[in-house]
Amino acid sequence: MIDIILINPPYEKVSKGFECVDHLSNQSPSLGLLHLAAQLQKDNFKVNIIESDLEKLSPQAVAEKVIKTNPRFIGITLFTVGVDNGVKIAQLVKKELPQIKVLVGGPHISSMGYETMKRFPSFDLAVLNEGELVVSKILNNYLQNETQTNINGVIFRENNELITTSPSKEQIELDELPIPAWDLLKDFPNKYPLAVFDYPKGPVATFSASRGCPFKCEFCDTSTFGTKIRYYSPSKVFQIMQNLQKDYGIQHLQFVDDLFVANKKRIQELCDLIIQNDFKMTWSCTARVDTINLEILKKMKQAGCWEISYGLESGSNQMLQHMKKATTVEQAKQAIVWTHQVGIRSKGLFMLGYPHEDTQTIQQTKEFIKELPLTTMNLSKFTPYPGSPIYRRLYGTSIRDEDWERMNGMNFVYKPDNISMEKLDYEYKEILLTFYKRGIILRHYLSVGLKNPNHFLRLFKFLLCGLIAKWKNR
Numbered sequence: 001m002i003d004i005i006l007i008n009p010p011y012e013k014v015s016k017g018f019e020c021v022d023h024l025s026n027q028s029p030s031l032g033l034l035h036l037a038a039q040l041q042k043d044n045f046k047v048n049i050i051e052s053d054l055e056k057l058s059p060q061a062v063a064e065k066v067i068k069t070n071p072r073f074i075g076i077t078l079f080t081v082g083v084d085n086g087v088k089i090a091q092l093v094k095k096e097l098p099q100i101k102v103l104v105g106g107p108h109i110s111s112m113g114y115e116t117m118k119r120f121p122s123f124d125l126a127v128l129n130e131g132e133l134v135v136s137k138i139l140n141n142y143l144q145n146e147t148q149t150n151i152n153g154v155i156f157r158e159n160n161e162l163i164t165t166s167p168s169k170e171q172i173e174l175d176e177l178p179i180p181a182w183d184l185l186k187d188f189p190n191k192y193p194l195a196v197f198d199y200p201k202g203p204v205a206t207f208s209a210s211r212g213c214p215f216k217c218e219f220c221d222t223s224t225f226g227t228k229i230r231y232y233s234p235s236k237v238f239q240i241m242q243n244l245q246k247d248y249g250i251q252h253l254q255f256v257d258d259l260f261v262a263n264k265k266r267i268q269e270l271c272d273l274i275i276q277n278d279f280k281m282t283w284s285c286t287a288r289v290d291t292i293n294l295e296i297l298k299k300m301k302q303a304g305c306w307e308i309s310y311g312l313e314s315g316s317n318q319m320l321q322h323m324k325k326a327t328t329v330e331q332a333k334q335a336i337v338w339t340h341q342v343g344i345r346s347k348g349l350f351m352l353g354y355p356h357e358d359t360q361t362i363q364q365t366k367e368f369i370k371e372l373p374l375t376t377m378n379l380s381k382f383t384p385y386p387g388s389p390i391y392r393r394l395y396g397t398s399i400r401d402e403d404w405e406r407m408n409g410m411n412f413v414y415k416p417d418n419i420s421m422e423k424l425d426y427e428y429k430e431i432l433l434t435f436y437k438r439g440i441i442l443r444h445y446l447s448v449g450l451k452n453p454n455h456f457l458r459l460f461k462f463l464l465c466g467l468i469a470k471w472k473n474r
Contacts, residue, residue: 001046001071001072002048003040003073004040004046004047004072004139005050005066005069005073005074006036006049006050007049007050007074007077007089008049008051008052008053008077009059009062009078009082009085010058010059010082010085011081011085020462020466023458023459024195024196026193027191028206029049029192029206031206031208032106033075033077034182034185035180036075037180038180039136039177040136041178041181045136050066055186059092062089063092063096066089072139073100073102074089074090074101075102075105077105077106078104078105078107078109078116079107080108080385080386083116087120087122090102090122102125103127103135104117104126107221107387108386110221110223110387111221111385111386111387112387113126114162117155117162121157125138128153128155128167129224130168130171130225133170133172134151134152137150138151148163148165152165153165153167153168172211172230173230174210175232179243180207182205182244182248189202189250190203192204194254197445198254198376199254199282199284199306203248204250204252204253204254205252205253206253206254206256207237207244207254207255207256208255209232209257209260210230210232210262211229211230211257215288216324216326218323218388218390219351219354219384219385221385221387221388229259229262234269237270241283245281251281251282252282252284252306253284254285255284255286257285261287261292261296261308262287262291264293264296267299268296271302280304283304283305284345285305285307285309286311288310289310289327289331289334294338297344298342301344306344306345307345307376308345309349310332310336310346310348310349312336313354314351314354315364315366315367315369316364319354319357322355332368333371336348337373340373345375345376346372346374347374347378348377349377350431351381352382352424352431353381353382353412353414353419353424354390355390355414355416355417356417357416357419358416358418359418359419362431366430377432379432381409381411381412381413382414383414384414385407412424412425
């Protein structure tokens, strides 16, 4: 019998009408659930994982799958955009299995746990912050009909009341965590590609080599992992890379933590391990523009680094100051030039529509993008996520749940004072089209696709999907 099913609920990753983009988008599984599942397995619980979107399951289909399995518990990870569907799953399951306990966690719960629990009685217990150290204790307490008051960092229902325990002060030593439970994923890694043209050769996987961030960017929510940065040791990271290749044939690994390059000594040691062992795996990572230099970039290239994603956000120093990014346009330009110089791809991550955005700051961003030797770029629509400083500044502590289903970075849910929504939408499309129709960019993607035809296959599926959708809507 399965003890617990961990669920990543379905949610809209793209705007309405752009569903065909799923063929091109990142299909990576939830690392949080994989870590949690591995710890539960270590503690002798039998676990399943449901990746709703990746398995193309509606809330009703997820609930039916859970009801058929009849576990003792379900655990749902919640981003703001997935709360409504998470509630639907819990309600449908509890209607048929009233004895089941529903645990929730994830970024939305870490930032707005009490309000969410108060609003949705189908959730029995909320785990704030990291869950690996406490979830097994929670399950055992329920199995033994004991209260949860001895566990810090949770909110639970008892005698029709909500009880919040003291905040947890314990932080996980990452090297002590078991390796994520990739074995629980159906047909891993074949059904879990990164975004199209975002890797040179598959199969691929993702991993976070650190947790926590001490920086104070106004648009970020650090409530889950905190402001103290913690790292896996270089030897542990290298061991995980070796295991992924040996057990699953992984050829490219994407590190998804924001501060992968912040500790240069650690990166130097990891690169040396890769080089000295003649280990053949390409990898990509994210980095702040103020944490790299030419020397470390050369070492990273030698060790197989294929692409670095930089959170550039804007081409306006004024906007960066409003965001409290603590970097400058000049630093960003230098980082991209250095990265291009050593032969590593650069991906620029930009944001449009932040408070104080206007036509002048947008034009500065356009000019900035033209100056940079970027290989690719992502442009998100500013979303004030619950738990971030900008959310509290704009809305106070209240929950504005009318936009939850649209809070995926692909919808404008906030309008700056000095520009219209229509103008924002126009500029968003204009920036993307201007960048991706450049000949140098098209030639690069052609080169990547010729080396890995699977990219072209996914592009063909996207185009076919679009044609079919257009034909149906005639």
